[in-house]
Amino acid sequence: MRDHYDFSNSVKNPYAKKLKKQVTIRLDEDTVEYFKALADDKGIPYQSLINLYLRDCAQSHRDLKVEWQ
Numbered sequence: 001m002r003d004h005y006d007f008s009n010s011v012k013n014p015y016a017k018k019l020k021k022q023v024t025i026r027l028d029e030d031t032v033e034y035f036k037a038l039a040d041d042k043g044i045p046y047q048s049l050i051n052l053y054l055r056d057c058a059q060s061h062r063d064l065k066v067e068w069q
Contacts, residue, residue: 020051032046035049035050035053
């Protein structure tokens, strides 16, 4: 390894804003099982499927209708 590295010509990562952020979220067990089964059918990881679903909701500005009983 070198003692000194020259970063004077370096550029910022253009994809840095597109990186994913790790979060902790609590989901019902049956919800996780639903997405795991659906992900198996689609051939993708279940966390990626949940991310795709949430991204679709956010992009389409889907509003949740909640009725408490």
